[in-house]
Every structure is written in C-alpha cells, then in structure tokens.
Amino acid sequence: MPPIVRPLALLSLSALAVGLPLVGCSASVDVGASEPELSADKLSDEVAGQLAATTGQPKPDVACPEDLAGKVGTTTRCTLTAGDGSTLGVTITVTSVEDERIKFDIEADRTASPAPS
Known part of the structure; x- marks a missing residue:
C-alpha cells in the first residue's frame, strides 16, 4: 500500500544551504508488523522520496543510520548528501x-555542512 503523504512547502537543498527558513513535510508508512518499526533502508528511501516530491527535484541521497521505532x-537523524558533497541533517519524528x-x-536543518576537502 503506498504511503499517505501530507507535503508542506519544502525548499531545495541549495536554498536551505544559504540559510532560508526551516522546512519539513510529513509522511506515513504501513510497516506490516505487530510492533511497528521501519528499517533504516526503507526510511532512507521514504525520506528521499518525500523530499523529491515536495521540491520537484530528483531523489536525493539520504542515509538513515538506524531503524525507526x-x-x-x-526521533532519528538522517543525512542528505547533495551532488557537490555538502550534507544536510534531517530529523525524523514519529x-x-x-x-x-x-x-x-x-x-x-537550517544550514548545510560544506563538502569535505
């Protein structure tokens, strides 16, 4: 079953990197378990899909280090990595x-971290 999404206005990573207002969106996922938990891989994919859908940009590279209970x-923290190597933290809250x-x-997050040298 596809997730139900309630997108809010979301700016692209480049706009966030220059310090524009904090933005976000909401999503829901049917995990099909007795004790719901969303795997880190599925969460990463879902977050990337939601960000792409709300920005109209290609799906970004998002990595979530742990499953979401x-x-x-x-809460958990994920990292979005832009094409230039800069990163942006993303907080996921149930x-x-x-x-x-x-x-x-x-x-x-409000600001991105620059790409490693």
Whole structure:
C-alpha cells in the first residue's frame, strides 16, 4: 500500500544551504508488523522520496543510520548528501502510530555542512 503523504512547502537543498527558513513535510508508512518499526533502508528511501516530491527535484541521497521505532515521539537523524558533497541533517519524528502505520514528520536543518576537502 503506498504511503499517505501530507507535503508542506519544502525548499531545495541549495536554498536551505544559504540559510532560508526551516522546512519539513510529513509522511506515513504501513510497516506490516505487530510492533511497528521501519528499517533504516526503507526510511532512507521514504525520506528521499518525500523530499523529491515536495521540491520537484530528483531523489536525493539520504542515509538513515538506524531503524525507526513506531513509538510517538521517537526521533532519528538522517543525512542528505547533495551532488557537490555538502550534507544536510534531517530529523525524523514519529507523530502517531495507528495499527501498523507509522506517521512521521521530516524536518531539515537550517544550514548545510560544506563538502569535505
């Protein structure tokens, strides 16, 4: 079943990198487990898809280091890497869990870190 998405205005990474206002979006994913948990790989893919959909840009490279537990208030940090190697932190926060569906907010940091030299 495809995720239900409630996108909000989201700026591209280049706009975020120059210090424009903090932005985010929301998503939900049906994980099909008795104790909902979203794998790090699936979370990375879902976040990248949501960011691409709200910015109209190609799907960015997003890496989430850990699974997301389906418990309201749980947070995890992911990293978005731009084509130039700069990175942007992204916070994922679980907002609700209904049966096997985890709903979460995606919020990007205000500034990007420059690419390694």
